[in-house]
Amino acid sequence: MANVVIQSQQTSRFALHSRVFQIFMTGSLVTRVGDWMDLVALNWAVLQLTNSPLMLGVVNACRLLPTFLLSVPAGLLADRYDRRKLLIYIQLAMMFLTFFLGYLVDSGPALFWVFILIVTLRSMLAAMDSPIRNALLPNLVPPNAMSSAIAINTLVINLSRIIGPAIAGMLLAVTDIANLFYINAWGTLGVLVSLLMIRSHAVPKFNKKNREKTTFREASDYVKSQPSVQSLLMLAIVPMVFGFPYTTMMPLFARDLLNLGPEGFGLLLSISSIGALVGATWLSIGKEIKGAGKWLICSIMGFGLSLLLFIAAQNFLQAGIAMFLVGLTSQTYRTMSRITLQVHVPDQLRGRVLSIALMDRGFIPLGAIFLGAIATWAGTTWAGVVMGVGCIAITSIVLTIRRQIWNL
Structure with a gap:
């Protein structure tokens, strides 16, 4: 019977046939739901405490800018040490800081700058979590199921994006914002339990000799020798600056353009x-996708167009349809980009190369500050227009400079 199970895992391209992967995804779903509740609470708390679009961008900059500083060191750690144990330590520390954030929110605006400091410290840990977590995924499934594992991980993230904001919106109407932070802190137990259940033999061993040989220059040389990887990294900057800050700007869009409160704001994010x-889901079934470059370009263009449709929406129905398209196009790009990159990167370099790729998230707060400033000085509508037009126009320029992207 055991031999049959092993053979099934070796031949199946569907990642959920791996028991270890099932356990990890189940725990991750619980924790991710709490994370998205936390994000809704964070943005809404800042808007209530300061009533400043610019401050909303500043806080999210503190949340995401640590990616620039700690993504690469985290990649080095992922290639040197036990990835499972690293994630356990990081999640424990994040759990403690989240409890502290709830306490600070309860304390009121007098401790707002301490609140920003704790957000930054927790974000430093989150910046380290992502490269290590993404490097661990291929170790939990057979090699031919790696693409499916990456897509299912994305599916779990987006399922939590549906559940988390919707629950957060309802809870914000009946309870204090601080309670959402407490709920998220307890939700961290989900991924912690799943990591503790994963046996040590399910992940690769790291010996001292490998640790001494692991350097960032090795990954840098690899990227320099791979034009396709360079193109993927360059293209990723565009939607991070102009497109993905929409989650940060959504409280402002919901309030100023559609006259919605926290419930409507949360519902739009869920849509x-x-x-x-x-x-x-389409990408998770494990089928090989040809013409990745064309999919990447078209999905970013569609992302920009969907944002423009949202800004032009006259009612909630139109806004909801536009937000569905925003989610579809943005995540198709994001998942395809990660799959294309991971398929070409050897495991011994995976943590470091992914840490470089995941630094693109650090451009989101820069975009949020830029767009928040536009909203402050020119109005919310103009900020949305810049987002959509920026995705389309800058992608066209990048494609002109790096034509090989189309043929990836």
């Missing part, structure tokens, strides 16, 4: 997640 879920 975008449904679109993302559709895209991720």
Whole structure:
């Protein structure tokens, strides 16, 4: 019987046939739901405490800018040490800091700058979590199921994006914001339990000799020798600056353009997640996707167009349709980009190369500050227009400079 199970895992391209992967995804789903509740609470708390679009961008910059500083060191750690144990330590520390954030929110605006400091510290840990987590995924499934594992991980993230904001929106109407932070802190137990259940033999061993040989220059030389990888990294900057800050700007869009409160704001984010879920589900079945470059370009263009449709929406129905398309196009791009990259990167370099790729998230707060400033000085509508037009126009320029992207 055991031999049959092993053979099934070796031949199946569907990642959920791996028991270890099932356990990890189940725990991750619980924790991710809490994370998205936390994000809704964070943005809404900042808007209530400061009533400043610019401050909303600043806080999210503190949340995401650590990616620039700690993504690469995290990649080095992922290639040197036990990835499972690293994630356990990081999640424990994040759990403690999240409890502290709830306490600070309860304390009121007098401790707002301490609140920003704790957000930054927790974000430093989150910046380290992502490269290590993404490097661990291929170790939990057979090699031919790696693409499916990446897509299913994305599917879990977007399923939590549907559940989390919707629950957060309802809870914000009946309870204090601080309670959402407490709920997220307890939700961290989900991924912690799953990591503890994964046996040590399910992940690769790291010996001292490998640790001494692991350097960032090795990954840098690899990227320099791979034009396709360079093109993927360059293209990723565009949607991060102009497109993905929409989650940060959504409280402002919901309030100023559609006259919605926290419930409507949370519902719009959930609708975008449904679109993302559709895209991720399609990619998760494990079939080989040809013409990745064409899919990447068209999905970013569609992302920009969907944002423009949202800004032009006159009612909630139109806004909801536009947000579904925003989620579908943005996540199709994001998942395809990660799959294309991971397929070409050897495991001994995976953590470091992914840490370089995941630094693109650091451009989101820069975009949020830029767009928040536009909203402050020119109005919310103009900020949305810049987002959509920027995705389309800058992608066209990048494609002109790096034509090989189309043929990836």
